[in-house]
Amino acid sequence: MRGIGMLKGMGVTGRTMLRTLFPDGLRKPVPAPSRGAHTVQYPHVKEAPVTRARGVIGLHHDNCTVCMLCARECPDWCIYIEGHKELAPPRRPGGKPRQRAKIDRFDIDYALCMYCGICVEPRVRVLRAPHRRPAARRRPAGRLDGDGAALRDLRAGRQRQAAQASRSVPAPSPPEHSPVTVLGALVAQNIAFGVIAAIMVFAAIRLVTTRNVVHAALFLVVVLGGVAALFLLMGAEFVGITQILVYIGAVVVLFLFGIMLTRTRIGDEEGTDHAKRLPAVLAAALVATVTIYAVVTGFGDAELPADTRTTTAEVADSIFSTYIVPFEAVSVLLLAALIGAIVIARRN
Amino acid sequence: MLLNQFLILSAVLFAIGVYGVLARRNGVLVLMSIELILNAVNINLVAFGSYVSSISGEVFALFVITVAAAEVGVGLAILLLLYRNRRSVDLSEADLMKG
Incomplete structure (x- = not known):
């Protein structure tokens, strides 16, 4: 048995050798070892690297x-x-x-x-x-x-x-969340969103319906704080902080000054609203219907990316490179607006 | 989180702001409603920005905040002038230019 196997093996070897030595067959027995061989004669010939060789x-x-x-x-x-x-x-x-x-x-x-x-x-x-x-x-x-x-x-x-x-430089380490905590974070995010949204809508409705002007300003604070919380929820930290600083810190105070300086009567009063409010309700309902319809049909169930946090450094990079011209324009606008406000409100 | 929940909330706030602008007679309250509208726009900007993973949304929201602050300053100055001249910030009485 062993002898037969050996003979078979010798046969294969011999056939391959013949094919290598005489690639054109035995009818034209010209030895051409370089054509049939799969090996190269290394020191004399160098194999060309394959096209995608990366060295x-x-x-x-x-x-x-x-x-x-x-x-x-x-x-x-x-x-x-x-x-x-x-x-x-x-x-x-x-x-x-x-x-x-x-x-x-x-x-x-x-x-x-x-x-x-x-x-x-x-x-x-x-x-x-x-x-x-x-x-x-x-x-x-x-x-x-x-x-x-x-x-x-x-x-x-x-x-x-x-x-x-x-x-x-701190190397970015992959976030180590187990699926459970990710799910929990998602649920927590959705609950937070629901609570914030409910508070915001309530405060916004009270803002446009209350008859007390100071209360309106305070409801405005609630809405603005809610917007800041949403910014934080979406990972836009710098915008959220700016919202709190600029809006709640400055704009609301400006409103309160405006209320006091114009000596609007504080408390329940007539004359904050128009007598006929139905057109306004219709207009608002129309706006809401059209917008929500467009949004729902346009962005069916598009998901926000899970981790959308952006750093202040990225915002700064963008403002001071891509958006440097608009930034300067806005700065000049702000300056002009403040000077204009002073000029308008100044007593002669 | 869905993108839509932010967009719908923003649309609702926008509509409430529109109602406030149309229904209010007191100038200060109208300005507050305008702030509501601008904030709704800001929510949209940031939401779309994070949806397409671009920083531009946030940058534009910052620009809107800046412009809104300028608008409030000038608006309140105008209201102050109106009050000084007419003893009232009732916008339905500010009809000097009505033909």
């Missing part, structure tokens, strides 16, 4: 300034850099010696590296060389498996790096 990641050691940007950007944190400062000779004779960062260690843990190239993209220090290829086609996976010392070394390096990163 290896390496370092231009001379260009490296030990800025750690590549290590910090790496999604896997698989780049290990150590360096030290040293003094270099001054540029001009008689100048002060320059300080220069010198790299001691640059290691990429290729067991973790996924060749994303993020470390390469923004800067030129780390290079991706398509012509340089790893000797093995597979990633070397042994570093994390076999050698215990290497593993310890890697872990220590990663901890050091984490500490360094958290000192300089």
Whole structure:
């Protein structure tokens, strides 16, 4: 039995050898080993890299300034850099010696590296060389498996790096929500929204129906506070705080001053409303119907993203870059309005 | 949270504000109703901003807040002048330019 199997194997080998040596068949027995072979004659011939070959990641050691940007950007944190400062000779004779960062260690843990190239993209220090290829086609996976010392070394390096990163720029850590707390947060958000909305609608209706002017101003405070709470609920922290500062802090006080200065009688009084209110009710109902219809048909059950929090820094970035011209225009408008208000209200 | 719940609340507030502008005779109360309308717009801006994950909604809401503050300042100054001249902030009496 064993002999038959061996003969079969020899047959396969022989057939393949013949096919390799004479790719045109035995009728034209011209040896052409380079055409039929799947291997290349390495030192003389080099395999062309496939079109999507991504090469290896390496370092231009001379260009490296030990800025750690590549290590910090790496999604896997698989780049290990150590360096030290040293003094270099001054540029001009008689100048002060320059300080220069010198790299001691640059290691990429290729067991973790996924060749994303993020470390390469923004800067030129780390290079991706398509012509340089790893000797093995597979990633070397042994570093994390076999050698215990290497593993310890890697872990220590990663901890050091984490500490360094958290000192300089806090790395974004993935939010650790369990599904239950996310659901709970959603329910809590919806309950909060319901309560705020009910209070706001009640206060708004009282605002436009009460006959006491000061009460109207206080209901306005409630509505404005509700709007601020909604802003916070939507993650717009800066706008929420501004709402409280500007509206409740300044505008309402302005209204109260207006009420007092115009000496409107405070308390139940006639003459706050028109006698015929039905047209106003109809107009408001029409507005509400049309708007709500449009909104419901337009945005059926579109969900807000779960975490929509925005930071003040983002708002500032946007205002002072994209919207700098409108911002300046609004500033001038505010100044003009305040001067205008003073001019209008000034006694001669 | 649904986008719609914010939009509908904003629409309701807007309509209430419209009612207030139309039904009130006291100038200060009309200005308050206008604030209500502007706030409804702001809710919309921020809601759409977070819906499309853009910061622009918030920036525009800030602009609206600024303009609203300017509007209140000028509006109240005008009301003050009106009161000084006519001893009343009743808007139905401010019909000097009526033909």
